[in-house]
Amino acid sequence: MATKNNNKSKYYLYIDECGDQNLENFNPSFPVFTLCGVLVSRENINKLENDFNALKMDFWGCRDVIIHSREIRRCKNEFINLLDPETKTRFYERVNAILSQNDVYVVVACTILKEPFIRLFSNTEDVYGLSLSYLIERSIFCVDDNCTSASIDIIFEKRGKIEDRTLIKFYNGLRVTGTKWIEPERLQERIGVFTSRAKKDNIIGLQIADLIAYPIARKVLNPDSLNPAFEIIKPNIYSSHGAMLGFKVIPH
Numbered sequence: 001m002a003t004k005n006n007n008k009s010k011y012y013l014y015i016d017e018c019g020d021q022n023l024e025n026f027n028p029s030f031p032v033f034t035l036c037g038v039l040v041s042r043e044n045i046n047k048l049e050n051d052f053n054a055l056k057m058d059f060w061g062c063r064d065v066i067i068h069s070r071e072i073r074r075c076k077n078e079f080i081n082l083l084d085p086e087t088k089t090r091f092y093e094r095v096n097a098i099l100s101q102n103d104v105y106v107v108v109a110c111t112i113l114k115e116p117f118i119r120l121f122s123n124t125e126d127v128y129g130l131s132l133s134y135l136i137e138r139s140i141f142c143v144d145d146n147c148t149s150a151s152i153d154i155i156f157e158k159r160g161k162i163e164d165r166t167l168i169k170f171y172n173g174l175r176v177t178g179t180k181w182i183e184p185e186r187l188q189e190r191i192g193v194f195t196s197r198a199k200k201d202n203i204i205g206l207q208i209a210d211l212i213a214y215p216i217a218r219k220v221l222n223p224d225s226l227n228p229a230f231e232i233i234k235p236n237i238y239s240s241h242g243a244m245l246g247f248k249v250i251p252h
Contacts, residue, residue: 009150010042010192013108013139014205015132016157018069018213023114023123031114032220035131036213038205039106039139039152039238048105049204051098059091066199067207069214095211096232106142107212107237108246110134111220116251128163129170134248137179140190141245142238153193157206164196220249 018034020026040048053063065078075082082088110131117127136154143150154171158164171194178184197203215229238246 009147011139011143011150011152012040012042012045012205013135013152013154014038014040014156014203014209015135015154016206016209016213017128018210018217021112021127023118023125023127026114030217030221032111032217033114033127033131034109034111034213034217034220035128035135036209036216037108037135037139038209038212039108039142040104040205041150044104045205048098048208052204052207055091055094055098058094059087064202066202067211068199069210072211073214096229099208099211099236100232102235105208105236106139106246107216107233108135108138108142109213109216109237110248110250111217112250113220120251126166126170128167130250131248132167132170133174133179136174136187136191137182138238138246138248140182140186141240143190145240150190151192152190154191154195155193155203155205156196157210158196158198167196168194216247 015035015037018036019030019032021033052067056063056065056067059065059081060078068079071077072079072082075088082091112127112131117125139152143152156167174184175188175191176184178187197206199206212233215227215233218225219227219230237244
């Protein structure tokens, strides 16, 4: 875990992925990897936690249910109640109402198109690290736009000991080299904690990132298809001076 001194103003960047980072043997029907970040202030994460906990209490009578996009879409496990059409409609209306709050969170996301990526580069690239660099860079831009003194704590979902150690090593390298547009000193100044949490820890920010990652991946795969979930979150994608800067597709 990398740490830094706390500032009065605090943002959190919650990161989850959709798809896997395998560039050798991947599903040809889903040839993308999306890394999605949800950037939210300390004050607003409390609001989102209250909103989702209220939803969980209304639909399950407890706060312990972990919101998981894949299981929701399949109406599996805790979400078997969504097989009832009326319940499913009410659930999506509540989720959409929470995620359509435009001033509460910001989305930064990077999607790798695997087939053209391999043709242009190679199948040995660290697509998670590449995407993480973009998310960190754009999150710093966003915080710079809004507050000159805030720090960002980064929380990503645990994947495995080896994968997590590799990612922390990559992040520590970024602290030395910076990114294409962020000098290392600026990155060190902005980023506070960099750590992982398990799905079972019931971190609302990670659950929101999980919900948002899938419609972003679908938008990249099928840009002309109806995608109501993407339209809900689209206004929250980081933009500056009229340009959408928080939605990266590689290669593009």
